[in-house]
Amino acid sequence: MMEINRIRIMLTACAFAITATACTDTKQPQDIAGPAFAQSGNDAKGKDADDGDKGDEDDDNTVYEQVEFLGNPLVSEVTIVKANHDRYNRTQPYNTAEFGAQSLAFINAFRGTQPEVASTLGAVLYPDMLIVESGRNPATAGWLSWALANGWGGRKLADDVVDAGLSAIFGTVLTATSPYCVSGQLPLCTDNVPANDKAFSNVFPYLASPTL
Amino acid sequence: MQKWIATRARPLAAVALVVLAAAAIKARTLTASDHQDTPLVEMSPRFDVNDVYAFPSPTNPARTVLVLGTASPVTPAQTPSFTFGTKDQELYQIKIDNTGDAREDLVFQITFTGKAGKQKVTLRGPVKPNAVGTMNTLVGGKKIKGNTNTIITAENGIKLFAGPRDDPFFIDLEQFFRILPDRRPEAGPLSTITQGPLTFRPATGPNPAVDFLRGINDMAIVIELPTSMLANAATNGRFGVWGTTSRAR
Numbered sequence: 319m320m321e322i323n324r325i326r327i328m329l330t331a332c333a334f335a336i337t338a339t340a341c342t343d344t345k346q347p348q349d350i351a352g353p354a355f356a357q358s359g360n361d362a363k364g365k366d367a368d369d370g371d372k373g374d375e376d377d378d379n380t381v382y383e384q385v386e387f388l389g390n391p392l393v394s395e396v397t398i399v400k401a402n403h404d405r406y407n408r409t410q411p412y413n414t415a416e417f418g419a420q421s422l423a424f425i426n427a428f429r430g431t432q433p434e435v436a437s438t439l440g441a442v443l444y445p446d447m448l449i450v451e452s453g454r455n456p457a458t459a460g461w462l463s464w465a466l467a468n469g470w471g472g473r474k475l476a477d478d479v480v481d482a483g484l485s486a487i488f489g490t491v492l493t494a495t496s497p498y499c500v501s502g503q504l505p506l507c508t509d510n511v512p513a514n515d516k517a518f519s520n521v522f523p524y525l526a527s528p529t530l
Numbered sequence: 531m532q533k534w535i536a537t538r539a540r541p542l543a544a545v546a547l548v549v550l551a552a553a554a555i556k557a558r559t560l561t562a563s564d565h566q567d568t569p570l571v572e573m574s575p576r577f578d579v580n581d582v583y584a585f586p587s588p589t590n591p592a593r594t595v596l597v598l599g600t601a602s603p604v605t606p607a608q609t610p611s612f613t614f615g616t617k618d619q620e621l622y623q624i625k626i627d628n629t630g631d632a633r634e635d636l637v638f639q640i641t642f643t644g645k646a647g648k649q650k651v652t653l654r655g656p657v658k659p660n661a662v663g664t665m666n667t668l669v670g671g672k673k674i675k676g677n678t679n680t681i682i683t684a685e686n687g688i689k690l691f692a693g694p695r696d697d698p699f700f701i702d703l704e705q706f707f708r709i710l711p712d713r714r715p716e717a718g719p720l721s722t723i724t725q726g727p728l729t730f731r732p733a734t735g736p737n738p739a740v741d742f743l744r745g746i747n748d749m750a751i752v753i754e755l756p757t758s759m760l761a762n763a764a765t766n767g768r769f770g771v772w773g774t775t776s777r778a779r
Contacts, residue, residue, distance in 0.1 A: 373617065373643060373644075374617075374643045374644070374650055374652075374675070376617070376618060376641050376643075376652060376668055377618045378667070378668050378670070379667070380618050380621075380667065380668070380778045380779075381665060381666070381667055381778070381779045382620075382621040382665070382666045382667070382776035382777065382778055382779070383664060383665055383776055383777060383778075383779050384664035384665075384666070384774045384775070384776045385577050385775060385776060385777055386577050386578065386579045386774060386775040387579070387772065387773070387774050388579040388580075388581070388582050388772060388773050388774075389582065389770070389771070389772035389773075391581060391582075408664055409664075410632070410633070410634075410662075410663060410664065411627065411632040411633075411770060411772055412631065412632035412633055445627075445632035445770065446772065447627060447632065447770025447771055447772050448582060448583075448584050448770065448771040448772065449768065449769075449770050449771075450584050450594070450760075450767075450768065450769050450770070450771060451766075451767060451768050452594065452757045452760070452761045452767035452768070452769065453761070453766050453767030453768070454767075456586035456591035457591070459585050459586050464768075470586065472583070472584035472585050472586075472594075472771070473582070473583045473584055473585065474583065474585040475583055475585070475597070475698045478700075480700075480701050504729050504730055504732070505727075505728055505729030505730065506709075506728070506729065506730065508730060509701055509702040509705065509706075509730045509739060510702060510730055510731055510732060510733040510738070510739035511700045511701055511702045511739050511740070511741045512700075512733075513700060514696070514698055514699070514700045514741070515696070515700065515741045515743070515744035515745065516696045516744075518698065520588045520589060521588075521589065522587075522595075522681060522689050522691065522752070522754055523681065523689075523691035523695070523750070523752035523754075524588070524595060524597075524752065525597070525695035525696060525698050525750050525752065526695060526696035526698070527695065527696060528604075528606070528609050528694040528695055528696055528747040529606045529609075529696060529745040529746070529747060530606050530609055530610070
């Protein structure tokens with residue numbers, strides 16, 4: 319029974335991880351978000367003021383309210399219960415007192431006998447920002463490299479953050495052994511999708527052209 | 531949602547591709563709905579921040595590239611008519627803490643005007659925000675302005691691009707549902723997935739892992755600038771980066 323529960327916890331964590339990495343998050347009701355997102359391109363009548371320079375000036379008096387927030391990949395989606403997601407999206411990196419504790423509790427739910435996993439991840443993922451150590455060698459850039467490898471940090475397009483996240487939580491990134499899997503290996507420390515389907519460019523804007 | 535699938539299906543000749551594409555859309559949508567507070571609300575994917583990136587320019591390590599990916603999944607059929615936010619309605623921001631207190635010292639503010647296919651983008655920053663926190667107004671000062679889907683190069687060394695790109699993220703989402711069918715969507719092809727072994731798929735073989743986001747686009751904002759415009763000597767060049775979206779009150 320305990321074994322089953324452990325697997326269940328593990329899978330729940332994976333669920334969060336994969337949901338997270340599918341880049342989805344709490345969304346906003348469309349009716350308060352303005353016009354429908356997929357506007358028709360049917361403006362052939364030419365009446366829109368956006369054709370010329372008129373109408374291009376923003377209203378400087380508009381007050382904008384934050385509705386979505388993202389720093390490190392996986393943090394909120396993996397370690398914050400979904401009931402709190404909307405509140406997390408309205409927070410800022412320095413609000414660690416509330417959410418950091420939740421993240422630690424989540425990780426300790428399945429790595430409780432190896433508390434260094436939660437404490438290390440908590441320290442590198444909070445405050446929740448992508449940390450860049452720009453004084454270090456740019457060749458060492460990569461997600462969490464600033465903390466784990468004395469590197470530049472940040473997050474590169476090609477970084478396999480799914481495997482990195484799964485391996486940190488379930489694998490042997492932060493411990494010599496793990497009851498779940500060896501980092502980067504099946505069953506649950508890799509999804510075996512190591513790269514994007516399209517190659518990234520070496521020239522601006524770097525992301526591949528869209529599929530049309 | 532059904533409309534998405536119909537739209538997506540039309541330009542694709544192969545039935546198999548249609549099924550896969552519909553499955554992808556369904557999966558992403560319903561995965562998102564996993565986080566909804568109520569099942570009834572219609573979603574506005576423009577507010578969805580998919581991913582934030584920060585990396586050195588591959589060709590000039592003294593420059594930093596910042597990416598804010600939004601709105602995925604955008605299907606190929608949707609892409610030509612898809613828009614960023616509308617005038618005075620949505621604000622996209624990339625925020626920088628370079629003093630070590632996890633509060634923004636510099637912000638990039640990106641706004642859009644115009645209709646699909648001819649939107650214009652305006653970039654403010656990097657500049658000190660009018661206010662720290664979740665309630666923001668547009669900052670004054672120099673603006674960079676131009677057409678979406680175009681590389682804009684400003685005098686101060688900043689490059690800007692805003693437009694549809696291939697979603698740079700990659701994951702075997704389908705196999706996840708086999709591992710945990712409890713999370714599968716309620717309708718569409720993925721809804722029929724049943725419990726499989728508790729493992730992701732091997733890289734090769736008869737049933738290999740698949741990037742479920744292949745051929746799916748996002749709406750990306752890419753900014754490149756000299757790293758010196760972000761770094762602060764007082765913190766030895768260390769800075770933090772995050773992205774937000776906001777709606778007009």
